[in-house]
Amino acid sequence: MRPIYSNWKSRLFPKSDMSSPAPKSPEQNDKSKKYDRQLRLWGDHGQKLLGNAKVCLINATALGTEVLKSLVLPGIGSFTIVDGEKITEEDIGSNFFLENDSVGLSRAQVATQCLLELNPDVRGDYIDESAEHTLTNTQDFFKNFTVVIATALSEKVLIPLSKHLWECNVPLVVCRSIGFIGYIQLQVKEHTVIETHPDNQNPDLRLDCPWPALEEFLDSINVEALDTKTRSHTPAVVILHYFLKKYQEKYQSFPKTRQEKDALKNMIRACPVGPDGPPSVLEENFEEAIHLVNTCICKTTVPTHAREILDDKRCVTPTQNTAPFWVMCAALREHVEVRLFCKHSSELYVSRGNHCIADPPPSGGAFRMDQYDPDGPAAYYPVLRALERFAGECDAPPGRRDERIEPDAAEMKTAVARLLTEWNVHLQQGVADERVHEVCRYGGAELHSVSATLGGCAAHEVIKLITHQYKPMNNAFFYDAITCSSTTLCL
Known part of the structure; x- marks a missing residue:
């Protein structure tokens, strides 16, 4: 007797669906070996999206180069560094990717050269001018990137940049590392995910x-x-x-x-x-x-989050300007099978940003009194945003010189209070003075170990945005190396 399983594929699927795939080229085989471990995470189609991605980094700080390092190694298509600063001895002390004999040279150029050594498959370029100058003179420049990463930006540059990218629908990842603390914040108008790779998923x-x-x-x-x-x-x-x-x-x-x-x-x-x-x-x-x-053994149902997507107006009434994700959602409503999409139809996920970073957190955000933890890492967020405002007004971070720590701390406290008022946030316990003093004591300095940790986390989120796989955080991450604690909040 022939085993019953010998012809099950031919009985369930047409022969046209079982054609043999074309053999891979030698170049594909070499890349498959090189990227074998990550291909197990996001597959060939995810790697293709990564290989076509164009990433822009604003400011080649220790944190910025760490983010790019973790993107260059897995093989992004290309990157461009926008940075008008010259390398100082302070940069040498905090940034592993800058060499001792490079003091006085273009920080963007040296960082680009060092990062390109990590992966010959990646193309890199640099612009030796400030982000403010680039944004003012060539606004369309940032429209061409898959994602923009901004580090150590002052508020006067961050606000127009975030508004511009929000209008262009280009994802923005803002991150800052100072002393023992840091944060990452995503600005994405809409991000769709087909392959969320959920944990402990039951077979359907x-x-x-x-x-x-x-x-x-x-x-x-x-x-x-x-x-x-x-x-x-x-x-x-x-x-x-x-x-x-x-x-x-x-x-x-x-x-x-x-x-x-x-x-x-x-x-x-x-x-x-x-x-x-x-x-x-x-x-x-x-x-x-x-x-x-x-x-x-369970009833087959449409998950709640997938039902919400199928009931979305973009899915019900697609137009000629509708994104491909929503077109496939509309097709799914009509029971049209699209191979990858239908395979993961129960895992569909949409993340929508409710405001750009330039705007204050909306009412009911993370800083409501019932959610605010004065002892948690997120308590530094108003202080760090005040630091960005201070840096824009004074062209230097607070506490740059020892004799300025106390005067700058007083100005920072005023800036924090003003920010909370603008956000219409009233904290019962307020922001502790010691947190303001701690940030001023750092004087804008980076610790490479802290930047490396944050850089890996930020690169992880960028890869999610590029490949449209795995759920990105929603939408801010805070890290405190003093207490070895972290938290995520939706701002």
């Missing part, structure tokens, strides 16, 4: 509502009448479906509770032996079928 076997071809195939097999050899080669799903139908015939219901599922398991264990006599032990495929009862 559609056992309660199989499509006709599958149902015909499953019903054609009488598990109890199989000989020992064929029985041992029967897929666990076939066994599970067979006894599920017997359970429904006996109890006239679908097993939902633990007791009902235990009854189904006992039916599988008590499967009558075939013509060859009983096996010495329960076969592996029967054990697998019993194991699948807990995870696969």
